[in-house]
Amino acid sequence: MERELALEIVRVTELAALAAAKWMGRGDKIQADGAATSAMRAMFDSVSIKGTVVIGEGEMDEAPMLYIGEKVGNLQGPEVDVAVDPLEGTELVAKGLNNALAVVAVAGKGNLLHAPDMYMQKLSMGPQLAGKLNIDDPLQVTLEKAALHLNKDLNNLTVMVLDRERHQDIIRTLREVGVRIKLLSDGDVAGAMAPAMSESGIDLYVGSGGAPEGVLAAAALSCLGGELQGRLLPANDEEYARCIAMGIDNPTKVLTMENMIGTEDVIFAATGITPGEFLNGVKYMPDKRAETHSIVMRAKTKTIRLIQTQHYLPNKPQLDEL
Numbered sequence: 001m002e003r004e005l006a007l008e009i010v011r012v013t014e015l016a017a018l019a020a021a022k023w024m025g026r027g028d029k030i031q032a033d034g035a036a037t038s039a040m041r042a043m044f045d046s047v048s049i050k051g052t053v054v055i056g057e058g059e060m061d062e063a064p065m066l067y068i069g070e071k072v073g074n075l076q077g078p079e080v081d082v083a084v085d086p087l088e089g090t091e092l093v094a095k096g097l098n099n100a101l102a103v104v105a106v107a108g109k110g111n112l113l114h115a116p117d118m119y120m121q122k123l124s125m126g127p128q129l130a131g132k133l134n135i136d137d138p139l140q141v142t143l144e145k146a147a148l149h150l151n152k153d154l155n156n157l158t159v160m161v162l163d164r165e166r167h168q169d170i171i172r173t174l175r176e177v178g179v180r181i182k183l184l185s186d187g188d189v190a191g192a193m194a195p196a197m198s199e200s201g202i203d204l205y206v207g208s209g210g211a212p213e214g215v216l217a218a219a220a221l222s223c224l225g226g227e228l229q230g231r232l233l234p235a236n237d238e239e240y241a242r243c244i245a246m247g248i249d250n251p252t253k254v255l256t257m258e259n260m261i262g263t264e265d266v267i268f269a270a271t272g273i274t275p276g277e278f279l280n281g282v283k284y285m286p287d288k289r290a291e292t293h294s295i296v297m298r299a300k301t302k303t304i305r306l307i308q309t310q311h312y313l314p315n316k317p318q319l320d321e322l
Contacts, residue, residue, distance in 0.1 A: 003298065005077070008047045009104050010269040010296040010307060016040035016086045016102035017271035017292055018311065019319055021282035024274060025096030032093045036086035036102055036273075041065040041072070042318040049073035054112045055083035055105075055212040068114070081112035083216050089187045092274055099187035100273040100281070105219035111262025112219075113255070114246045115211040119233040120255075122214055124192040124205035127225035135229040135254055139173050139206065146204055154178055160191050161207040170207055190276055192217035196226030197278045208233060218260040220268045223297030223304065230255040265300040288313045 019039035023032035051072040057063035089100035123135040147154045155178045163183035184191045188209035194202040218228045234240040243251035271294040272279030280293040294307045
């Protein structure tokens with residue numbers, strides 16, 4: 001993939017963030033998600049790729065755009081797999097809470113896992129722990145290994161987990177072991193990325209979240225030098241059969257980074273919608289301007305760009321059409 005594609009992709013997440021930010025705190029997550037999706041789809045028309053959505057807003061009969069299998073781009077560039085989450089954290093925007101993002105990952109054709117819409121068990125870590133932990137280990141063993149490799153006492157280890165009823169046993173174990181815990185209300189992609197972002201202060205991310213979000217996080221971690229291990233958690237025979245239909249021959253096997261994002265180059269971009277751990281949200285300014293904060297990364301070069309952009313809103317006709 002051409003390096004110029006990274007800057008084209010971040011323009012896509014910027015427009016989605018601008019569209020969704022108008023709905024911050026207004027209590028309507030459906031409208032916020034719809035605005036972000038429409039804006040992202042519109043901006044893709046200007047991107048020089050022959051893209052196929054492999055992770056998107058649902059199947060063709062579930063979503064009007066950015067559905068799995070949809071072709072995106074101006075059909076003048078490389079053939080690529082595209083994973084999108086136009087609004088990661090719909091509840092966060094609806095309630096005006098932190099950590100909502102617009103996210104896109106792009107890899108060469110055939111590299112991104114066609115992750116079904118179900119839960120995935122996840123273990124996410126930063127560069128210092130990559131290759132040194134195993135999702136199959138009991139949680140206490142994982143914590144002890146992490147503390148050893150990071151040269152930390154267990155009570156100085158910080159673990160992030162989604163605040164969900166299904167994680168009560170995990171949270172109980174974390175408290176019994178004595179590690180520091182940061183509970184996350186929403187924002188699964190940002191949470192899984194956190195251990196690889198030094199400013200976050202997070203050492204590990206554990207628990208289960210969306211499988212599509214796991215692939216997006218794996219793309220980001222490949223650029224950051226971190227690692228995500230996963231395992232799909234089909235809840236019933238129907239979900240198990242869906243995994244088989246999507247080409248996953250062993251739905252309960254451990255998924256490595258290679259399984260999720262392949263071994264070639266990956267580009268990841270995210271723009272903050274509401275303020276977060278490592279990206280500020282959309283800020284509206286005088287004179288019909290708005291400011292966005294984005295991150296765009298490339299796995300091949302490990303280049304990380306933090307982009308602060310001021311947009312003159314009258315020159316964004318796509319937003320007027322929403």
